[in-house]
Amino acid sequence: MTYLIKEIFYTLQGEGTHAGRPAVFCRFSRCNLWTGLEKDRYRAICKFCDTDFVGTDGTGGGRFGTADELAEAVERSWPSEARDHRFVVCTGGEPLLQLDDAAVAALHDRGFEVAVETNGTRVPPVGVDWLCVSPKIGAELVVTAGDELKLVYPQVGGDPAQFEHLDFQTFRLQPLDDAERDSHTRAAVEYCMKNPRWSLSLQTHKYLGIR
Ligand SMILES: C[S@@+](CC[C@H](N)C(=O)[O-])C[C@H]1O[C@@H](n2cnc3c(N)ncnc32)[C@H](O)[C@@H]1O
Numbered sequence: 733m734t735y736l737i738k739e740i741f742y743t744l745q746g747e748g749t750h751a752g753r754p755a756v757f758c759r760f761s762r763c764n765l766w767t768g769l770e771k772d773r774y775r776a777i778c779k780f781c782d783t784d785f786v787g788t789d790g791t792g793g794g795r796f797g798t799a800d801e802l803a804e805a806v807e808r809s810w811p812s813e814a815r816d817h818r819f820v821v822c823t824g825g826e827p828l829l830q831l832d833d834a835a836v837a838a839l840h841d842r843g844f845e846v847a848v849e850t851n852g853t854r855v856p857p858v859g860v861d862w863l864c865v866s867p868k869i870g871a872e873l874v875v876t877a878g879d880e881l882k883l884v885y886p887q888v889g890g891d892p893a894q895f896e897h898l899d900f901q902t903f904r905l906q907p908l909d910d911a912e913r914d915s916h917t918r919a920a921v922e923y924c925m926k927n928p929r930w931s932l933s934l935q936t937h938k939y940l941g942i943r
Pocket residue numbers: 763780781782783823824825826827849850851852865866882884906907908909910
């Protein structure tokens with residue numbers, strides 16, 4: 733298995749339950765809901781993506797020929813002076829097009845807790861420690877259980893209530909980042925306050941000016 737990785741970098745998890753936690757981000761190349769090319773955005777299933785996941789040319793990116801080589805690259809991004817609390821967030825693109833049992837096991841072997849950010853259209857490998865599913869309206873949701881359900885809000889046809897029966901520990905609304913982000917944020921705050929099943933997830937890294 734060769735893993736195509738856009739970038740690997742160390743930062744703070746910006747979103748959701750683990751916001752503020754130091755983490756290596758491993759961004760997998762490619763997605764099944766958009767080509768990643770601006771010319772295709774209008775006809776993509778997922779049209780609001782804020783991420784460049786095309787190719788393998790980012791910081792620390794590349795083609796990794798084995799699970800162990802991938803895990804070694806992740807480990808290299810963890811600060812050498814800090815041995816413990818190792819945490820990797822596998823994202824993308826859509827990480828579950830590539831992340832497999834072997835990659836999760838290799839990351840565990842190097843002491844990492846493994847989190848995944850996924851659109852929920854592919855079954856995750858075994859052993860993932862934190863599964864965050866972000867459903868996309870118009871795409872089939874096959875992952876109906878996990879740790880965190882993080883819905884970008886608003887989405888046409890995306891009434892949050894339709895997800896409440898699913899088996900997640902926590903339900904979050906993340907304001908859609910587009911030209912109207914501030915008004916989407918106010919709407920998300922209002923929705924959470926009226927429907928306390930839902931909590932707010934801000935993309936704090938964008939406010940902090942970090943990756
Ligand atoms: C870039 S995606 C990669 C992982 C996976 N493909 C997914 O969609 O969950 C990472 C997270 O960013 C969210 N996201 C993407 N574009 C966004 C935007 N414009 N505003 C707010 N959140 C966004 C996604 O919903 C997801 O929770």
